[in-house]
Amino acid sequence: xxxxxxxxxxxxxxxxxxxxxxxxxxxxxxxxxxxxxxxxxxxxxxxxxxxxxxxxxxxxxxxxxxxxxxxxxxxxxxxxxxxxxxxxxxxxxxxxxxxxxxxxxxxxxxxxxxxxxxxxxxxxxxxxxxxxxxxxxxxxxxxxxxxxxxxxxxxxxxxxxxxxxxxxxxxxxxxxxxxxxxxxxxxxxxxxxxxxxxxxxxxxxxxxxxxxxxxxxxxxxxxxxxxxxxxxxxxxxxxxxxxxxxxxxxxxxxxxxxxxxxxxxxxxxxxxxxxxxxxxxxx
Numbered sequence: 001x002x003x004x005x006x007x008x009x010x011x012x013x014x015x016x017x018x019x020x021x022x023x024x025x026x027x028x029x030x031x032x033x034x035x036x037x038x039x040x041x042x043x044x045x046x047x048x049x050x051x052x053x054x055x056x057x058x059x060x061x062x063x064x065x066x067x068x069x070x071x072x073x074x075x076x077x078x079x080x081x082x083x084x085x086x087x088x089x090x091x092x093x094x095x096x097x098x099x100x101x102x103x104x105x106x107x108x109x110x111x112x113x114x115x116x117x118x119x120x121x122x123x124x125x126x127x128x129x130x131x132x133x134x135x136x137x138x139x140x141x142x143x144x145x146x147x148x149x150x151x152x153x154x155x156x157x158x159x160x161x162x163x164x165x166x167x168x169x170x171x172x173x174x175x176x177x178x179x180x181x182x183x184x185x186x187x188x189x190x191x192x193x194x195x196x197x198x199x200x201x202x203x204x205x206x207x208x209x210x211x212x213x214x215x216x217x218x219x220x221x222x223x224x225x226x227x228x229x230x231x232x233x234x235x236x237x238x239x240x241x242x243x244x245x246x247x248x249x250x251x252x253x254x255x256x257x258x259x260x261x262x263x264x265x266x267x268x269x270x271x272x273x274x275x276x277x278x279x280x281x282x283x
Contacts, residue, residue, distance in 0.1 A: 006038075006077075006078065007038060007078040007079060007080045007111075007113075007279060008038065008039045008040075008041060008071060008076060008078070008079050008080070009032070009033075009036070009038050009039065009040040009041065009079075009080045009082050009275055010040075010041050010043055010064060010067060010068060010071075010079055010080070010081050010082065011025070011028065011029050011032060011040050011041065011042050011043065011082045011084060011271070012042075012043045012044055012045055012064045012081065012082070012083060012084060013025055013044050013045070013083075013084040013085070013227065013228065013262075014044065014045050014046065014047070014085070014089075014091055015044030015045050015046040015047035015048040015049075015061075015063070016044070016047055016048060016051075016228065016230040016231070017047050017048075017050060017051060017230075017231065018051070018229065018230045018231060018234060019051050019052075019055035019056050020228070020229050020230075020234065021048070021228040021229060021230045021234075022042075022044070022048050022051060022056055022061045023056065023057075024228045024229070024260075024262055024263055025042045025044070025084070025228065025262075026042045027263060028042070028084070028262060028263055028267070028268065028271070029041070029042035031268055032268060032271050032272065032275075035268065035272055036272055036275055036276070038275075040082075041062065041067055041071075042062065043061075043062045043063060043064040043067045044061060044062070044063055044064065045063070045064055045091055045095065045096065046063070048061035048062075048063065049061055049062075049063050064081070064096075065099055065103070068081070068100075068103055068112065069103060069106075069107075071110070072103060072106070072107035072109075072110035072112075073107070076110055077109065077110055077111060078110070078111040078112075078113075079110065079111070079112050079113070080113050080115055080275055080278050080279065081096075081100065081112060081113065081114045081115065082115045082271060082274060082275055082278075083114070083115065083116075083117050083118075083274075084118070084227060084262065084267075084271070085117045085118065086117060086118050086119050086129070086155070086163075086166050086167075086170070086225065086227075087117050087118070087119050087162060087163050087165075087166035088117060088160070088162050088163065088166075089117075089158060089160065089163055090158070090159065090160060092117060093160070096114070097114070100112055100114060113278050114278075115274040115275060115277065115278040116274050116277065116278075117274075118267065118270045118271070118274070119166045119169065119170065119270075121165075121169065125270055125273075126166075126169040126170045126172070126173045127173045127176075128266045128269060128270055129170050129173070129225075129261070129266060129267070129270070130170050130171075130173035130174040130176070130177055131177065131266050132261040132264040132265075132266035132267060133153065133170070133174055133223045133224075133225065133258065133261055134174060134177045134179075135264070136223065136224075136258035136259055136261060136264075137151055137174075137182065137221050137223050137258055138179070138181070139258070139259075140221050140256050140257070140258050141181055141182075141221060143256075144219075144221075144254070144256045146181075146219045146221070146254070146256070147181075147219065148181060148182065148183045148219070149182065149183055149217070149219035149220050149221045149256075150182075150183040150184045150185075150186070150212040150217040150219070150220050150221070151174070151182050151183065151184070151185045151186070151220075151221045151223050152185075152186050152187070152188050152205065152208045152209070152212070152220060152221070152222050152223065153167070153170065153171040153174050153185065153186070153187045153188070153223045153225055154187070154188045154189065154190055154205050154208075154222050154223065154224060154225060154239065155167040155187075155189055155190070155225040155226070156189065156190050156191070156226070156232060157189030157190050157191045157192045157201045157204075158189075158201065159193055159198060161200050164189070164200045164201055167187055167189070167225060168187060170225060171185070171186070171187035171225075174223065183217060183219075184212075184215075184217075186203075186208055186211070186212075187203075187208075188203050188204060188205040188207070188208035189201040189202070189203075189204055189205065190204070190205050190232060190238060190239055190242070191204065191238070192204060205222070205239065205242050206242050206245070206246065209242070209243070209246040209250075209255070210246070213246075213250050213253060218250075218252045218253050218254060219254050220253070220254070220255045220256075221255075221256055221257075221258065222239060222243060222255060222256070222257045222258065223258050224239070224257055224258050224259070224260050224261070225261075226260040226261070226262075227260055227261065227262030227267070228260050228262045228263075229259075229260055233257075233260050239257060240257065243255045243257065
C-alpha cells in the first residue's frame, strides 16, 4: 500500500445548481489546503457542472469522477476523497463506492481512499457540529433581538435511518448546549418520503413550527443543519418558503433562519480530522 503522506485531497459535496454553493466550497477548500499543507481540489458529485462559468468567476465547477480520472491518468499516485457530508447518505453509501472501485480498477497505480463523513458516533463530532450551529443560533437571536425563541434544528430529511440518527445526535448535542437566551430545542426534517416506513424523519419542519406556535411561542429560530446555501437553505429556497407560509398563517409569529455552517471553523476542524485519520490509517 502506498504512503499517502503526499496525497492530493479531493474535497466534495453533493453539488448545487446555485453558484454560491460552489463558491463557498472553493473557499473551504482553500482554507483546508492552508491548514493541512496538501493540495485540495474542490469538487461536487453532481449538479454543479451545469452552473455557468461566468457565474463562478470564469472557472467551471469540477465534478469528482472526472477530476479523479484526470488526476490518475496524469500519473497521480495517491488521493484522499474527502466528503463534505454530515453522514452516510445514499450518495455516500450507494452512488459513490462503485464509481471509486471502477476508477481503482482502471488506474491500479493510483491509491484512492475514501475518508469518513463529518459526523461519527465514535467521537465528539456531533458536539462539534452542534457548536457551529449554536454560534449561528446566538448570532441570529442577537440580530433579530429575540428574547427567548424556540430553536428547531433542521436537516434535509433522508430515506435512510442512519442519516436521521445523525440529525438526532446533533440535535441532542445542540440541546445540551441550551442557553438562557433560548427556549425549547427540537429537531425536524425539511421533507420526507410518503409512507410509515419513513416516519423516522418526523417531525417535518412545517409541523414543528406549528407545535411551537401551539405552545405559545411567537419567536422561532430555524437552526440549519445545512452546509451551504442552495435551493433548500438559500434565500428564497424551500425552507424559507416553509417559514413564509407559517408566518402568513400565524399572526404575530417571527421566524428567522441561521446561516448554513459549511464555512465554520468547526466544520474545517472536522475535515482536517477526517483527512488526517485517512492518511494515518494508510501509512
